[in-house]
Amino acid sequence: MTSQVLQLAQIRTEGEATTKLEAMREAHGILVDAGAVTAAYLPAMIEREESVSTYMGNFLAIPHGTNESKEAILKSALSFVRYAQPIDWDGNPVHFVVGIAGVENEHLDILSKIAIVFSDEDEVDALLKAGGPEEVLDILSEVNN
Amino acid sequence: MTTESTAPPAPAASAKRAGGARVGVQRFGTFLSGMIMPNIGAFIAWGLITAMFIPTGWFGAESPVAAWRWDYAPALGGGETPDGTTWTGLVGPMITYLLPILIAFMGGRLVYDTRGGVVGAISTVGVIVGTTIPMFLGAMIMGPLAAWLMKQVDKLWAGKIKPGFEMLVDNFSAGILAAALAVAGVFGFAPVVTALSNALEAAVDWLVGLGLLPxxxxxxxxxxxxxxxxxxxxxxxxxxxxxxxxxxxxxxxxxxxxxxxxxxxxxxxxxxxxxxxxxxxxxxxxxxxxxxxxxxxxxxxxxxxxxxxxxxxxxxxxxxxxxxxxxxxxxxxxxxxxxxxxxxxxxxxxxxxxxxxxxxxxxxxxxxxxxxxxxxxxxxxxAGGGDLSAAVAQTEANKGKSSSVLGGLSEAEAAAQTTGAGAVTATATKPVHNVVFACDAGMGSSAMGASVLRNKVKKAGIDDVTVVNKSIANLDGTEDLIITHQDLTDRASQQVPGAVHVSVDNFMNSPKYDEVVEMLKKQSDS
Incomplete structure (x- = not known):
């Protein structure tokens, strides 16, 4: 699958962060490298996290900006980072951090695939065992929705 | 089009179960009321203006009270003022166009949301201009019928449109269908109502002639x-x-x-x-x-x-x-x-x-x-008062009692269906067709939640329910069921008090999804 929104370069299977803040920085960094957001997006991500946690369940967190921070988004993109050691996300264990920059709903197609994959615990297991970014992308692409 | 389907299609179609004639009639009444009641204010406005400014109205040229006769009443009631100007006035356009179109819009909306309302309103204009009789009957048939047709047409290519082209296809399909129906209304519908009116006139004439006045x-x-x-x-x-x-x-x-x-x-x-x-x-x-x-x-x-x-x-x-x-x-x-x-x-x-x-x-x-x-x-x-606004009023009354479980629930049902404190409601007083996941920005968690639930709804074989996501700020009151993170439910229920609200703490595999799917399934089976 080729998606403009989630390119291979935006997927990491060996994340470096060990705390929630670092993980958000890592996600933001990938989005900046992809040319999707400006530096101003990180404070918005942190602000959003302070109001309501983006922990979704099943080891997944999806940090993103606030409704007001949409100006900081240049184009739609996602980041996908896997952490072997769970990160403490407001008391929940998180192995997968998917950073989101979305405008005009261009990212919804891939995001909904991610959602359906993560709602199935077997698929989450497969993602935990995936060998590299290609394999992750394959698992996410297989979803038929 | 023909006038064979004199009943708006939606209630008839949803009363599937055999022996449900009584339920069908009841739903038909509820449907009519949903179409008419929200517009009572418009009727009252028109009634006030008419009572005051038509020639025989209180301020008209032939007012029963001579001292109140006002030369310029025709400017509002329609007609000619002493300076020779001819006025359209408010009375005619309101009864001829505004009221039927409002009714058609509501009727269309009940069948197929705002999109149905718009198509119904456009199509009804055709029925209106085809005759000189105020077209309420036409509006009450054409509004829902046009919306229902739109729904069927949309089904033809649902899910087959390339992402990014949805708006284009939606707008043009609505425009083309409504234009066709408006034309059909002028030629096909108006003559029927005119004929009905003439037949009624002839029948009354005949009875009067026979002296059977009562x-x-x-x-x-x-x-x-x-x-x-x-x-x-x-x-x-x-x-x-x-x-x-x-x-x-x-x-x-x-x-x-x-x-x-x-x-x-x-x-x-x-x-x-x-x-x-x-x-x-x-x-x-x-x-x-x-x-x-x-x-x-x-x-x-x-x-x-x-x-x-x-x-x-x-x-x-x-x-x-x-x-x-x-x-x-x-x-x-x-x-x-x-x-x-x-x-x-x-x-x-x-x-x-x-x-x-x-x-x-x-x-x-x-x-x-x-x-x-x-x-x-x-x-x-x-049934929530037999009309939609009563359901809303009921909700207002319930407000503050329980912020996470309120919505269009009747108390009896709430007591019977609630399985524990803060559990998901199992029955709504009005059918749920429009499920919305809401979060702050509308780009992250709500989108994922909507995807997961949409997937479950689809697997359960339910096809008359849409699941979308929005930001809380964009909620506009048309939602039937709103699902939010538990921390945001208060905000969402303030924004849309008329909807059923469900709180979740986990967007990926909340047990509440299954309850919602179960409820939707029951609704579509009944």
């Missing part, structure tokens, strides 16, 4: 409710009545349609035994009807409960029979049909008969309407 009410009252009263009045009663009045000084025919008694009785019955907004708005409507003489005000109340036609027919027959017995009549047409206009035109020897005819017709109509309303009152209350 039976005339059987035709006149339904004719009034369908807004065909002017044709009967101007085509039959006024010409023949005027002829009789020249010979005998009075005519009973002026009172057949203009007697404000039956409508008054009906509205009084709503004041006492009605539910929800119908009850709350009845007193104001009674004033406009009885004192202002704008009978159109009570038509919607009959339309939302068609059985009530019996009450107004019986009331009308009583009034006519009373006048026959007392040989009483009016000197000239009472227009508008207010009690004042009636009394002003009453022939000198007829006061007793005329006043009695009004009182007796109101009494009979009140008693019968009360029996009908009482018989269905319990059901109406359970």
């Amino acid at each position: 039976l005339v009410s059987i035709l006149v009252e339904p004719g009034k409710i369908l807004f065909l009263n002017n044709a009967i009045n101007h085509g039959v009663f006024t010409p023949i009545g005027t002829q009789q009045a020249t010979e005998a000084g009075k005519s009973i025919l002026f009172l057949v349609e203009a007697n404000p008694g039956p409508g008054l009785g009906l509205l009084l019955a709503f004041m006492v035994f009605g539910v929800g907004m119908a009850r709350a708005s009845a007193p104001g409507a009674a004033v406009i009807q009885f004192l202002g003489g704008i009978h159109e005000i009570y038509f919607p109340y009959v339309l939302m409960k068609p059985a009530l036609i019996v009450a107004v027919i019986a009331g009308g027959m009583t009034g006519v029979a009373t006048n026959v017995v007392f040989e009483s009549g009016l000197r000239a047409p009472a227009s508008p049909g207010s009690i004042f206009a009636v009394l002003i035109q009453t022939a000198n020897d007829s006061y007793l008969g005329v006043i009695l005819s009004v009182i007796l017709s109101a009494t009979v109509s009140f008693v019968i309407a009360s029996i009908i309303l009482r018989a269905s009152r319990k059901k109406d209350l359970e």
Whole structure:
């Protein structure tokens, strides 16, 4: 699958962060490298996290900006980072951090695939065992929705 | 198009189960009421303007009170002012265009949301311009029908449109269908209603000729409710009545349609035994009807409960029979049909008969309407008041009781269905077709939650429910069921108090999803 929104370069299977803040920085960094957001997006991500946690369940967190921070988004993109050691996300264990920059709903197609994959615990297991970014992308692409 | 489907398709189609005729009728009534009730305010506005500014209105050139006659009333009521200017006025455009289009919009919206409303409204314009009769009947059929057709057309390519082209396809398909229906309405629909109106006129003419006056009410009252009263009045009663009045000084025919008694009785019955907004708005409507003489005000109340036609027919027959017995009549047409206009035109020897005819017709109509309303009152209350606004009012009353579980639930159902503190509601008072996940920005968690639930809904084989995501700020009140993170539910329920709200703490595999799917499944099976 080729998606403009989630390119291979935006997927990491060996994340470096060990705390929630670092993980958000890592996600933001990938989005900046992809040319999707400006530096101003990180404070918005942190602000959003302070109001309501983006922990979704099943080891997944999806940090993103606030409704007001949409100006900081240049184009739609996602980041996908896997952490072997769970990160403490407001008391929940998180192995997968998917950073989101979305405008005009261009990212919804891939995001909904991610959602359906993560709602199935077997698929989450497969993602935990995936060998590299290609394999992750394959698992996410297989979803038929 | 043809007029074979005289019933709006949605309620008929959703009453699937065999033996559900009674339920079907009830749903049909609820549907009519959902289409009419939200527009009562528009009827009242039109009624006030009409009562004041038409030529025979209170400030018109022929006002019953000479001192109130105002030269410039035609600027509002329509007609020519002394300076020679001709005015369209408010009265004509409102009754001809605004009210039918509002009704068509609501009817379309009930079938297929705002999109259905828009298509229904456009299509109805075709029906309106095809004839000179106010097109309420046409609007009540065309609005829902056009929306239903739009829904069927959309199904043809649902899910097959390339992402990014949805808006384009949606707008053009709606535009093309509505344009076609509007054209079809002009040629196919209007002539049918015109013919119906002419047939009614001929039938009334025939009954009058036979001297079976009380039976005339059987035709006149339904004719009034369908807004065909002017044709009967101007085509039959006024010409023949005027002829009789020249010979005998009075005519009973002026009172057949203009007697404000039956409508008054009906509205009084709503004041006492009605539910929800119908009850709350009845007193104001009674004033406009009885004192202002704008009978159109009570038509919607009959339309939302068609059985009530019996009450107004019986009331009308009583009034006519009373006048026959007392040989009483009016000197000239009472227009508008207010009690004042009636009394002003009453022939000198007829006061007793005329006043009695009004009182007796109101009494009979009140008693019968009360029996009908009482018989269905319990059901109406359970059904959220028999109209949508009552459901909203109910929600307002529930507000503050439980912020996470409120919504359009009746208390009884809430008590019966709630499985524990803060559990998901299992039944909504109105059908749920529009499920929305809401979060702050509408780009992250709500999108994922919506995807997961949409997937589950699809797997369960439910196809009449949409699941989308929005930011809380964009919630516009059209949502039936709103799912939010537990920390945001308060905000969402403040924004849309009329919807059922469900809180989740986990967007990926909340057990509440299964409860929601279960509820939707029950709804689509029933």
